[in-house]
Amino acid sequence: MTNENQTYFEDVELGDEIGPLEKVATDEGVVDFCTLWGNPIPNRFTSDEEAAKAKLPGPIVPGVMSMSLMAQLITDWAGPDGLKDLDVVFRQPVPHNKPLIITGTINDTRQEDGENVVQCDVLMTGTEGERYIIGTALVSLPSRS
Amino acid sequence: MYFDLHCHSVSSDDSRATVEQYLKWIQVLRKRGYTVDGIVLTEHRKFDFDKDYSQLADDYGVIVLKGSELDTRFGHFLVYNVTQGLANDIDFADVRMDARELMKAAQHHGALAIPAHPGRFGIGLVEFMDKGETFEDVKIVERLNGGGRPGENERADELCDSMGYLGTGASDAHLASHVCTCMTNFGMDICNEEDLVAALLSGEFSPVRLEETSIT
Numbered sequence: 538m539t540n541e542n543q544t545y546f547e548d549v550e551l552g553d554e555i556g557p558l559e560k561v562a563t564d565e566g567v568v569d570f571c572t573l574w575g576n577p578i579p580n581r582f583t584s585d586e587e588a589a590k591a592k593l594p595g596p597i598v599p600g601v602m603s604m605s606l607m608a609q610l611i612t613d614w615a616g617p618d619g620l621k622d623l624d625v626v627f628r629q630p631v632p633h634n635k636p637l638i639i640t641g642t643i644n645d646t647r648q649e650d651g652e653n654v655v656q657c658d659v660l661m662t663g664t665e666g667e668r669y670i671i672g673t674a675l676v677s678l679p680s681r682s
Numbered sequence: 683m684y685f686d687l688h689c690h691s692v693s694s695d696d697s698r699a700t701v702e703q704y705l706k707w708i709q710v711l712r713k714r715g716y717t718v719d720g721i722v723l724t725e726h727r728k729f730d731f732d733k734d735y736s737q738l739a740d741d742y743g744v745i746v747l748k749g750s751e752l753d754t755r756f757g758h759f760l761v762y763n764v765t766q767g768l769a770n771d772i773d774f775a776d777v778r779m780d781a782r783e784l785m786k787a788a789q790h791h792g793a794l795a796i797p798a799h800p801g802r803f804g805i806g807l808v809e810f811m812d813k814g815e816t817f818e819d820v821k822i823v824e825r826l827n828g829g830g831r832p833g834e835n836e837r838a839d840e841l842c843d844s845m846g847y848l849g850t851g852a853s854d855a856h857l858a859s860h861v862c863t864c865m866t867n868f869g870m871d872i873c874n875e876e877d878l879v880a881a882l883l884s885g886e887f888s889p890v891r892l893e894e895t896s897i898t
Contacts, residue, residue, distance in 0.1 A: 551707075551710050624698060628696075658859045667831060672698055
């Protein structure tokens with residue numbers, strides 16, 4: 538039996554796009570994330586002063602928070618158990634309170650040890666062409682049969 | 683012939699694309715009606731003498747050439763037709779090298795070094811020229827860079843127009859799906875790195891965006 542909300546391996550092709558998912562990491566959202574994460578506040582993610590000490594132009598979004606936003610793109614598409622690996626490169630600091638556009642592109646599909654594996658390029662950009670984070674995700678998808 | 687003159691495989695520390703993924707993606711582009719003949723892998727601060735991509739190139743019908751992207755104190759430079767002699771004379775890992783010495787050494791060894799993304803804010807050649815630095819050996823620059831932020835390619839355009847430089851195009855891809863977004867269109871056949879340098883020195887080339895290669 539198939540689920541109409543589930544993405545299946547047979548349905549994807551090289552070049553298919555995933556998203557976009559638009560998120561904003563607000564000041565409050567970053568504070569909440571740091572609190573949950575256990576990172577003492579204030580820190581360079583929440584305070585102008587601490588950010589300046591780290592030679593940053595302002596408080597930035599924590600890397601793990603950015604990764605969690607990127608992971609959401611994949612889990613929204615593939616289901617909560619689909620994401621096997623997310624490997625990213627941080628190219629620019631991710632700012633608070635600005636739209637973050639997250640997109641994916643399927644660049645490989647293959648079967649490995651009986652598993653249906655999809656590889657995607659993933660990208661977090663700004664609205665003015667900033668490339669904050671690039672990376673790849675490995676996704677496992679179920680088969681229709 | 684359409685060549686992407688600047689892309690990075692996983693041999694560069696900040697890339698997440700294998701060479702085979704690039705070649706698979708080029709098949710996707712071809713299916714969409716675009717023309718791609720070859721790519722040049724320009725790994726950061728190194729040259730992969732030991733890597734042979736000829737079998738992959740044959741399998742996918744794409745010419746795969748090798749080069750380098752070197753850091754200098756005057757920005758990044760793409761080097762084509764790297765030889766062992768050049769690698770003996772220049773420390774590819776030296777991020778403070780003088781680009782002028784690199785260009786002269788490249789020329790001496792039959793290679794060619796050109797500024798990458800000269801309009802890039804903070805690190806592009808334009809920044810250094812604005813401070814009064816001069817580069818008499820620069821004749822060609824990477825005019826169209828697929829990784830550029832708004833305004834950067836425009837600064838490269840202004841540089842080319844004001845200095846009379848010739849301009850190449852390239853993707854600067856670090857992900858498979860970014861390869862060949864910008865390329866260089868050559869008026870002659872290119873089979874290897876020596877041909878590439880000859881084609882660049884001929885001056886018969888122009889930068890293009892992928893969309894301009896569509897055959898449909």
